[in-house]
Amino acid sequence: MAARGNALKRRVRSSGGRLLRRFGLLPGGMPDGLGDDAALASSSLEGDVVVYFPDTQDSLYQLRSWYGPLQELHRAQGVTIVCMDSRTAAALRAETDLPVVTIALDATLDAIILRSGTKLVLYVNYNPLNTAALRSRSAIHVSLLHGDSDKVVSVSNQIKAYDYSFVAGQAAIDRLERYTTLFDAPARCIPVGRPSLDTDQVAVTVRADDHRTVLYAPTWEGGQSSAAYSSLRTHGLAAVQSLLDAGLGVIYRPHPLTGVRVGDYGETDRELRELVEASGNRVSTDRSLQQDVIDSDLILCDVSAVMGDWLPSGKPLLITRPADPHARDAATALLGMSPRLAASEAATAGSLARELIEHDLLREERREMIEYYLGDVTPGASLARFLEACRRLSARRDELWARIQEQERPAGSDSW
Known part of the structure; x- marks a missing residue:
């Protein structure tokens, strides 16, 4: 009887959660998890690069600051934005031409990154939900954040979760060296300037x-x-x-x-x-x-x-x-x-x-x-550094992943 009662409670909680998500009644900041998982079961993502953004619409300003550089990166390598919230995905589709999908399940995300041959996963914040994508070991994970500042978040210990961080300049590297322990900032940080400033200049009067x-x-x-x-x-x-x-x-x-x-x-x-x-x-x-x-x-x-x-x-x-x-x-x-x-x-x-x-x-x-x-603030210089850094890390990912695949291949086998 107790087991049957617990099962019933789980079904009620699950049904209630689906209703809350469907009618947009979740607490602020919580993604609705209404994913495209079923439709993506045997699909691959477009391009070499995933931008993982599990946040709700409140935090979209963080991603908006990267629209221009990501459009240029999409032309060069192909970019797909992966969301965890269907409302955020809808807003992104209305604001940008970049491909956008919503993935609710970790298993779907892990499988599609591997199946797509994704080379880079980019992140614009330190949302704890980023760990869903960070599980993937077949891609290189890069923190972009959404600005360079003297806030304590700029030296958060969370930076260690990412393979590399794109930072604005030497000041950011020095800041991390000074305030963050057990983190090799010169080796793990790549200065690219502020590429958003390059792409936004076309809109000013x-x-x-x-x-x-x-x-x-x-x-x-x-x-x-x-x-x-x-x-x-x-x-x-x-x-x-x-x-x-x-x-x-x-x-x-x-x-x-x-x-x-x-x-x-x-x-x-x-x-x-x-x-x-x-x-x-x-x-x-x-x-x-x-x-x-x-x-x-x-x-x-x-x-x-x-x-x-x-x-x-x-x-x-x-x-x-x-x-x-x-x-x-x-x-x-x-x-x-x-x-x-x-x-x-x-x-x-x-x-x-x-x-x-x-x-x-x-x-x-x-x-x-x-x-x-x-760094160099000549118009276009920062955007060029950003695109070149993505290209180099993509090539490094291919080299490293090929090595891992070779090591994990069963002896005497020509396939997985």
């Missing part, structure tokens, strides 16, 4: 006017207190009001995950949008970062990847100091040399920003750091 403008680009609240860098609640309203009072234009660029973990951040975001729009300024939610950079004279930002992406502009930056006493960073030279804004100083942001714009004493020192953080 020339700045329309010379009005002094500040880009405010805070990060989200973070997944834990050690990564609580966001200035939105502690600095945001006072700082933006100060910028406006100083006669400066404002572009407010909210982070896509704002308010996902802590609802109060969402409320502050709404208040800040209202303030910016009521003053005739811009809330930037559908433009490239490169366009916002062109239209701004200074960036006010938190410890985040936009620091490095702003650097090639040559324009000054003002970085907030986190108010959370538990926040930690993996500081490099740019963070150490840049002016910082504490929460208690937020109301002085306008005068400080105007002073930095009109008297930029650190301009040349920042210019000297561009190559250290990003």
Whole structure:
């Protein structure tokens, strides 16, 4: 009787889970697992490269930053995006021409990677669900992440799960050497710059006017207190009001995950949008970062990847100091040399920003750091490095996998 009762409970839980998935009622951040597994039972994936993205739509911004480079890689080697969430897959199909499939079962994923002869599996974050694809030993696994920053996630121990990591420049390698133990950063990291900046440049337009403008680009609240860098609640309203009072234009660029973990951040975001729009300024939610950079004279930002992406502009930056006493960073030279804004100083942001714009004493020192953080920033150079790194690793995979197959072939047999 007990066994029969337990079996019934399992069937109820399974049926309930299917209903929750089908009607989109799963908790936020949980993939629905509605896969194409049956249709893929004897199929192969297109191309040499898989981009594994098991996340829900909340995190799509991480993959969007790679659309341009992945389109170029698709032309060169063929790319398929593999999702675990059918809603995310549908959004991707609407936004990009890249092949997209949804796979729910580990067994399906493992078999199709092997059957397809997949050479590289790329990842844009450290989602714990990445382990489903990391099980495959027939491909080389490469962490791309979605930006280079002094956040603690940039030196996460999770980096050791991947065969290689594509990083922006030497600064990232030095950061990992300094803050990560038992990890050979020079051997496992390949600097490719920021190829997304190359492919996004085609979408920008020339700045329309010379009005002094500040880009405010805070990060989200973070997944834990050690990564609580966001200035939105502690600095945001006072700082933006100060910028406006100083006669400066404002572009407010909210982070896509704002308010996902802590609802109060969402409320502050709404208040800040209202303030910016009521003053005739811009809330930037559908433009490239490169366009916002062109239209701004200074960036006010938190410890985040936009620091490095702003650097090639040559324009000054003002970085907030986190108010959370538990926040930690993996500081490099740019963070150490840049002016910082504490929460208690937020109301002085306008005068400080105007002073930095009109008297930029650190301009040349920042210019000297561009190559250290990003390598060669000549248009197209980073994209070329990215494509060449993928090509070389694909060739290395073929060499290594052929060796493994030969070692595992049964004695006296010509086939598996």
